[in-house]
Amino acid sequence: MSSAPSIVSLQNVGLRYGTGREVLRDVNLELQAGSFQFLTGPSGAGKTSLLRLLFLTKQPTRGLISMFGRDMATLPHRELPKIRRKIGVVFQDFRLLDHLTTFENIALPLRVAGQKSKDYRDNVLELLNWVGLADYADAFPPVLSGGEKQRVAIARAVITQPDLLLADEPTGNVDPAMAQRLLRLFAELNKFGTTIVIATHDTNLIARSKGPVLVLDDGRLEFG
Amino acid sequence: MASIGKHKQHKRASGLMPRSQMPLRTLMIAMTVMCYLACLSIGALVLINRAVNDWSSDIAGEVTVQVRPTDGVKMSEKLAVISAILDLTPGVSSYKILDKEAGAKLLEPWLGNADILDQLPVPRLVAVTIDKKAEPDFIKLESELKAKVKGASLDTHRRWQAELTRMGSSLVNLGVAVLVLITLSAIALVIFASRAALDANRQVVEVLHFVGASDPFIARQVQWQFLRAGLQSGLLGMFAGMATFIVLGISSGGPASSGLADASYGLLVGTPDVTSVTYLLFLLVPIVATLLCLVAARLAILRILSNVV
Numbered sequence: 001m002s003s004a005p006s007i008v009s010l011q012n013v014g015l016r017y018g019t020g021r022e023v024l025r026d027v028n029l030e031l032q033a034g035s036f037q038f039l040t041g042p043s044g045a046g047k048t049s050l051l052r053l054l055f056l057t058k059q060p061t062r063g064l065i066s067m068f069g070r071d072m073a074t075l076p077h078r079e080l081p082k083i084r085r086k087i088g089v090v091f092q093d094f095r096l097l098d099h100l101t102t103f104e105n106i107a108l109p110l111r112v113a114g115q116k117s118k119d120y121r122d123n124v125l126e127l128l129n130w131v132g133l134a135d136y137a138d139a140f141p142p143v144l145s146g147g148e149k150q151r152v153a154i155a156r157a158v159i160t161q162p163d164l165l166l167a168d169e170p171t172g173n174v175d176p177a178m179a180q181r182l183l184r185l186f187a188e189l190n191k192f193g194t195t196i197v198i199a200t201h202d203t204n205l206i207a208r209s210k211g212p213v214l215v216l217d218d219g220r221l222e223f224g
Numbered sequence: 225m226a227s228i229g230k231h232k233q234h235k236r237a238s239g240l241m242p243r244s245q246m247p248l249r250t251l252m253i254a255m256t257v258m259c260y261l262a263c264l265s266i267g268a269l270v271l272i273n274r275a276v277n278d279w280s281s282d283i284a285g286e287v288t289v290q291v292r293p294t295d296g297v298k299m300s301e302k303l304a305v306i307s308a309i310l311d312l313t314p315g316v317s318s319y320k321i322l323d324k325e326a327g328a329k330l331l332e333p334w335l336g337n338a339d340i341l342d343q344l345p346v347p348r349l350v351a352v353t354i355d356k357k358a359e360p361d362f363i364k365l366e367s368e369l370k371a372k373v374k375g376a377s378l379d380t381h382r383r384w385q386a387e388l389t390r391m392g393s394s395l396v397n398l399g400v401a402v403l404v405l406i407t408l409s410a411i412a413l414v415i416f417a418s419r420a421a422l423d424a425n426r427q428v429v430e431v432l433h434f435v436g437a438s439d440p441f442i443a444r445q446v447q448w449q450f451l452r453a454g455l456q457s458g459l460l461g462m463f464a465g466m467a468t469f470i471v472l473g474i475s476s477g478g479p480a481s482s483g484l485a486d487a488s489y490g491l492l493v494g495t496p497d498v499t500s501v502t503y504l505l506f507l508l509v510p511i512v513a514t515l516l517c518l519v520a521a522r523l524a525i526l527r528i529l530s531n532v533v
Binding site: 055057077078080081082084085089095096097099100108109111112113156 | 240242244245427428430431432433434435436437438439441530
C-alpha cells in the first residue's frame with residue numbers, strides 16, 4: 001500500500017434495506033488519494049449499495065464511514081454539498097435531466113458551484129469534443145442513444161475534476177473502442193490526482209487496465 | 225474545433241426546474257380565489273368602517289329635545305322657552321322644531337295615519353345640531369330644560385352611538401378574522417404545492433444533490449416559480465375584486481341610490497382620497513400573495529430537503 005492519505009475509510013460497515021437481510025456486511029475499505037480501483041462481483045452482490053454509501057445517498061445501518069477526513073455520521077446536513085462537490089458520479093441509468101441540453105447537463109456541476117457560463121463554456125465544449133459529442137451540444141437527452149447518454153453522464157461527472165470519481169458500469173453501453181477511450185479519460189484524470197472507483201462486470205476492461213480489484217461477494221468485500 | 229461554433233453561444237440558460245412539471249395550475253386557481261375573497265373582505269371592511277363612521281358622525285352631531293304635552297301649559301309656550309334656552313347655550317349650532325305633522329309622520333310606521341294621532345298626546349321634537357368641536361354641556365342643558373320646561377327631556381343618542389360602535393367593531397373584527405383565515409389557508413396551499421413540486425421533480429432534485437447543490441440553491445430554483453404564481457394569482461384576484469365592486473356600483477344606479485350599493489359605488493368612484501386609499505389596500509393583496517408564496521414555498525422546501533439525505 002502507498003503512503004498517500006486515505007480519502008475514504010469504511011470500518012465494519014453494514015447496510016440493510018428496511019428489515020431485510022444485510023446487503024453489505026462488515027465492509028472495511030481504505031481508499032488512498034490518487035488510487036484507481038475496480039469494484040466487481042456478481043449481480044446482487046452489493047456493488048451499487050456500496051457506491052450509494054460512497055456518494056452519500058444512503059447511511060450505513062452500522063459501522064463508520066469517513067470521507068475526506070470527515071466522519072459522515074456527525075457531518076451536519078448543510079455541509080453535505082461541500083463533500084459532494086468533491087465527488088463525481090456516473091450512474092448506471094445516467095440520471096441526465098431531459099429538459100436540459102447536453103451542454104447544460106455537462107455544465108450542471110459548474111453552474112451549481114456558482115460559475116458563470118462564459119467561464120466554463122470552452123471547457124465544456126472541449127470535453128464534449130473529447131467524448132465525441134461535439135455535434136450534440138444543443139441536443140436533449142431523449143434524442144441521444146444509450147451510449148451517447150452514458151458519455152454525457154461521464155462528462156458531467158468529470159467536468160469539475162473531482163477528488164473522487166465513482167462510476168457504476170460506465171462502459172456498459174458503449175462499443176469496445178469507446179470503452180477504451182473512456183478508460184483513457186479516467187486514467188488521465190487519475191494522473192491528475194483523482195481517485196477512481198469503477199464498478200463493472202466488464203472483465204476485459206479490468207484486464208486491460210490492470211488496476212487493483214475489489215470484489216464484492218454476498219455483501220462481503222474482498223481484495224482481488 | 226469546427227463543431228464548437230455550432231453551440232448557440234448566446235442561448236439563455238434553461239431553468240433547472242422544468243416549469244411544465246410544476247403543479248402550479250391548481251395552486252394558481254386556489255390562490256386566485258383566495259385573493260379575490262381577500263379583496264372582497266377588504267372592500268367590505270372599508271364599507272363597514274365608513275358606514276359606521278358616517279352613522280356615528282351623524283348621530284354625534286345631533287341631539288334631540290323631546291317635550292311631552294302636560295296640563296296647564298301650552299305647547300307653544302314650552303317650545304318658546306326651549307328656543308330661548310337653546311339660543312343661549314354655547315355649542316348649539318342650530319335647531320329645528322319639528323311641527324306636529326312631522327312628529328306624526330315619525331309615528332306613522334307604528335300607528336298608521338289614522339286620525340287617532342290627533343287625539344293622542346304626541347310629544348314634540350326639537351332637532352338640535354351641535355358644534356362637534358365645542359360640544360355643549362349636556363348635563364347642564366338637560367337640567368336647565370327639565371327645570372324650566374315641564375315634560376322636557378334631552379336625548380343625546382349616546383346609547384345608540386355605543387351600540388353602533390360595538391357593532392362596527394364586531395364586524396371589523398369578523399373581517400380581520402376572515403382575512404387571517406384566508407392567509408392561513410393560502411399558506412397551507414403553498415406548503416402542499418411545494419411538496420407536490422418537489423415530488424414531481426424528485427429526479428431533478430436528486431441529480432442537483434449529487435452534483436453538490438445546497439438546499440438553499442434548490443429552494444431558489446423553485447421559489448421564483450412560486451413567486452410568479454403568487455403575483456399572477458394576486459393580480460387576477462385583485463382585478464376580479466375590483467370588477468365586483470365596480471359592477472356593484474354600476475348596478476346600484478350610481479350615487480343617487482342608497483345603502484350598501486351606494487357605499488360600494490362611493491368606494492370606487494367616490495372622493496379621490498377614499499378611492500386612492502382603497503386602491504392601495506387592494507394593491508396589498510397581490511403584494512402579500514407574492515411574498516407569501518415566496519417565503520412559504522422557500523421555508524417548506526428547505527424543511528422538506530433537510531430530511532432528505
